[in-house]
Amino acid sequence: MDTSAFSVPFSVPSISPQELASRMGRADMPLLLDVRREGKFLESRRLLAGAQRCKPEDINAFAESQPRCEVVVYCVYGHNVSSDAVAVLRAAGWNARLLAGGIEGGEDGVDAPEDIARWRAACLPTIAKRSDLGVTGEHASRWITRDRPKIDRIACPWLLRRFIDPRAEFFYVPDAQVFDEATRLGAVAYDIPAAPISHEGERCSFDELLAAFDLRDAALYRLARVVRGADTNRLDLAPESAGLLAMSLGLSQLHTDDHAMLNAALPLYDALYAWCRSAAASVWQGTPLETHNWPPEAKAAA
Known part of the structure; x- marks a missing residue:
C-alpha cells in the first residue's frame, strides 16, 4: 500500500x-x-x-x-x-x-x-460519551448539587474538570431546590438521593462518576478509595482518608462561598492524585514509594 x-x-x-x-x-x-x-x-x-x-x-x-x-x-x-x-x-x-x-x-x-x-x-485514558449526562465533547456540561460541599461534592467537580469536561459548570443550591434548578438550568444533579450520579451501596458519587464514564485509571481508583473513606466516615479504608476529611472540614470553615471552597480545594485533589499516581507506579514497577524520613538523629547530625 x-x-x-x-x-x-x-x-x-x-x-x-x-x-x-x-x-x-x-x-x-x-x-x-x-x-x-x-x-x-x-x-x-x-x-x-x-x-x-x-x-x-x-x-x-x-x-x-x-x-x-x-x-x-x-x-x-x-x-x-x-x-x-x-x-x-x-x-x-x-x-x-x-x-x-x-x-x-x-x-x-x-x-x-x-x-x-x-x-x-x-x-x-479515555471516557465514554454520555449524551444523557451532557458530555460528548461538543458543549460544556452543567452539574448541580447541594450547597455547603465537603468531600464528594468537591471531589466530583475535580474529576469532571480534570478528566471528563474541563469546561463543566457547577451549581450549589439548598437541598430542596436541587431538582427544580436542575430542570431550569439544564444541569445534571449529583450526590443527592435519586440523582443520576449519587451513592450506591458502599460506593460514593465519585465511584459512580468513574463508572458512568468508564474511566479506567489505577491512580483514580486509589483516589476513589481515599474519597470513599473520607466521605462515608470509613477511615479504615485508606490511611489518607482521615487527612482528606480533616482538610475538607478545615477548608469548609475557611470559605463560606461554595465556589471559593471548590477553587481552594482543587489543588488539594491535584496533590492527592499526583501521590496516587506515584503509588500506582510504585506497585506496577515494584519500586519503593517515596516517603518523608527525617529522624531526629539525622537532624542532629546535620
Whole structure:
C-alpha cells in the first residue's frame, strides 16, 4: 500500500502518547482538541479524557475566536486531519501539536509496527460519551448539587474538570431546590438521593462518576478509595482518608462561598492524585514509594 497520502509532514510538531499521558489530569494539562471527521466521531463511543470537540471544517473559526493556549490535536490515526488542524492553529498563533498515532495509536498496515507498539503502550485514558449526562465533547456540561460541599461534592467537580469536561459548570443550591434548578438550568444533579450520579451501596458519587464514564485509571481508583473513606466516615479504608476529611472540614470553615471552597480545594485533589499516581507506579514497577524520613538523629547530625 502506498502510505504517502497518510504521512504527516516532518515539520508538524507532535507529542507522544507517553508525554501526553504524563500530563493528563493535571491543572496545566494542554487543551485536547478532537478533530476527527464527523462520521468517525459519531461512530466512536469514546473521547480522550477531557477532550473538546471541533469539526475539521470549523478549525479556522475556532483558531480565531478562542483564547490562544497550548493545545494537542488528535484525529483517528494522527495523519492529515490533525496535521492540517495543527498548521491552521499555529498560523493563528497557537502552541499546537498533534498527538502521534491519534486516538487509535496508529493505523495497522500504514504506520510502522514499532511506532504503533510504542504509541499503544501508553494507554491514554479515555471516557465514554454520555449524551444523557451532557458530555460528548461538543458543549460544556452543567452539574448541580447541594450547597455547603465537603468531600464528594468537591471531589466530583475535580474529576469532571480534570478528566471528563474541563469546561463543566457547577451549581450549589439548598437541598430542596436541587431538582427544580436542575430542570431550569439544564444541569445534571449529583450526590443527592435519586440523582443520576449519587451513592450506591458502599460506593460514593465519585465511584459512580468513574463508572458512568468508564474511566479506567489505577491512580483514580486509589483516589476513589481515599474519597470513599473520607466521605462515608470509613477511615479504615485508606490511611489518607482521615487527612482528606480533616482538610475538607478545615477548608469548609475557611470559605463560606461554595465556589471559593471548590477553587481552594482543587489543588488539594491535584496533590492527592499526583501521590496516587506515584503509588500506582510504585506497585506496577515494584519500586519503593517515596516517603518523608527525617529522624531526629539525622537532624542532629546535620
